[in-house]
Amino acid sequence: MKYLIIGCGPAGMHAAYKLDELDKNAEITLINSESNLPYSRILITFLLEKKVEEEDLFIFSEEFLQKDNINYYQNKSVEEIDSDNKKVKLNDGTALNYDKLLIAAGGDPKRPSVKGIESDRIFTIRTIDDIKTVKAKMETAEKCAVLGGGLVSLKMAQALKRQGIGIKVLIRSPRVLSQVLDEESAVLIADHLEENGIELLTGTQIEEIVEEKKGLVFNTNKGKISSDFAVIGKGVSPNMDFLDKTSVKTDWGILSDEYLQTEEKDIFAAGDVVENYNIAQDSIQLNSIWPDAVLQGITAAENMAGKFKKYPGNINMNAVDIFSLPLIAMGRVKDVENLETVKYENKAEKKFVKLFFNNDLLVGAVLINDVENAGFYKQLIAKRKIIKDRETLLNKNNLLANYIFWKEVTE
DSSP states (O other): OEEEEEOOSHHHHHHHHHHHHHOTTOEEEEEEOSSSOOOOGGGHHHHHHTSSOGGGGOOSOHHHHTSTTEEEEESOOEEEEETTTTEEEETTSOEEEOSEEEEOOOEEEOOOOOBTTTOTTEEEOSSHHHHHHHHHHHTTOSEEEEEOOSHHHHHHHHHHHHTTOEEEEEOSSSSTTTTTOOHHHHHHHHHHHHHTTEEEETTOOEEEEEEETTEEEEEETTEEEEESEEEEOOOEEEOOGGGTTSOOOBSSSEEOOTTSBOSSTTEEEOGGGEEEEETTTTEEEEOOOHHHHHHHHHHHHHHHTTOOOOOOOBOOEEEEEETTEEEEEEESOSSOTTOEEEEEEEGGGTEEEEEEEETTEEEEEEEESOOTTHHHHHHHHHHTOBBSOGGGGGOHHHHHHHHHHOTTTBO
C-alpha cells in the first residue's frame, strides 16, 4: 500500500510511525516543506531564550526517515492534488502516486491587513529559520513591537525581554489572551506581564506602518509607536491552497468525518489543517494543539490502514509558562456570558483556579500557578460527567478519590 503524507509536524510524523507499525508492506512518502529535518515547533521560542540548543528541537528520528520503505522529500511543497488519478504534484514538477493520502500540512502565520506589514523588519514566528532571523536582528536592536496578544506573542515577548530587548505588545482587543481567557483571568496575566517589564497596549488599532532609517513607526488610533523591529504572533491559517482539483470540503479548515476521512475517499486530514469536534464547545472547529495533532495523526493512520477507529474529539487546551508563572486554560473559558463559575484565589501566591459550568457540566477551567490538577479537570470535561457539588472540585484533599471513584462530585 502506498501512503503519502503531506506535512512532517506532529500529526504527519506520528501517522508515519503508526502506518509503519501497522502495515509491514507500507510504502510511506513524507513531504516536508521546510529545509530542516522534522522538529518540535513548540520549542522554538526556547531557542531564542537559550534554554535549548538547536539540536534539541529535532525530536523525531532521522533514522526512521532513512528506512527502505520511507520516501522523504525535504524543502518541497505541494502544488496540487489530482484525486481522480491519485497523484500529488510538487513544486518542482515531481508527480507522486498514492493509495491513501493524509493532509497534515499545518498552517502559515497570519499577517494583519495593514499598509507596511511587508517590511523586512517585521517577522512572523513559525519556523527555526524565523527564530534565527530574529536572533540576528536582536544584535543591533533595543526595542521590539510584538503584534498580537495571543500565546505565541507572549512567548516571544518573554523570550525577547529576557535577552534585554524592550517590549511593547500591540493588542487590538481590549485584553490580553482574548482568544484563550475570560476577562478576570486575563487581568491577572496582564498584571504579571507588566510586573516583568512588558508594556501592554490594549485596544490599539494599527492604521499604517512606516519604515524609517532607524526603524519602524506604527501609526495607531492611540498615536505613534516606534520600534527597531517587530514580530507577529497572530495564529495560523490552514494550508489548503492545493485542494482546488479535489472535492474535499473546507470551511475554516478541512472538513472530515469521525474517522478523519474527508469528502474525498482515501484522503484523510489531521492537525492544524482540519476541523473536528470540540467536546467542551460542543461544536466543530479548528484546534491547533500539539497533543491533539498527535492523536489525530495516529487515528488517521489507523483508519488509512483499515482499522476503522473513531476520533473521540478534542478539548482545546493551552499550557504556557509566563515569566515563571504557569498557566493552563482548557475548554470553554472565553465566551462565558451564559456560564456559571466557582473559583479559588490566593493573591499572595498568585494562585488562581476558575471552573466554568454549563448547567451541571464542567466545560472549562483556568489554572494559574496551581496547575497540578489539570488532568483531573480535563477528564471531567471529556467524560461530560454531571457535577453535583461544584465547590468540591476546588477541594484538593478530595480530588484523587473523586478522580478514581467519581464520588461526591458526580452522579
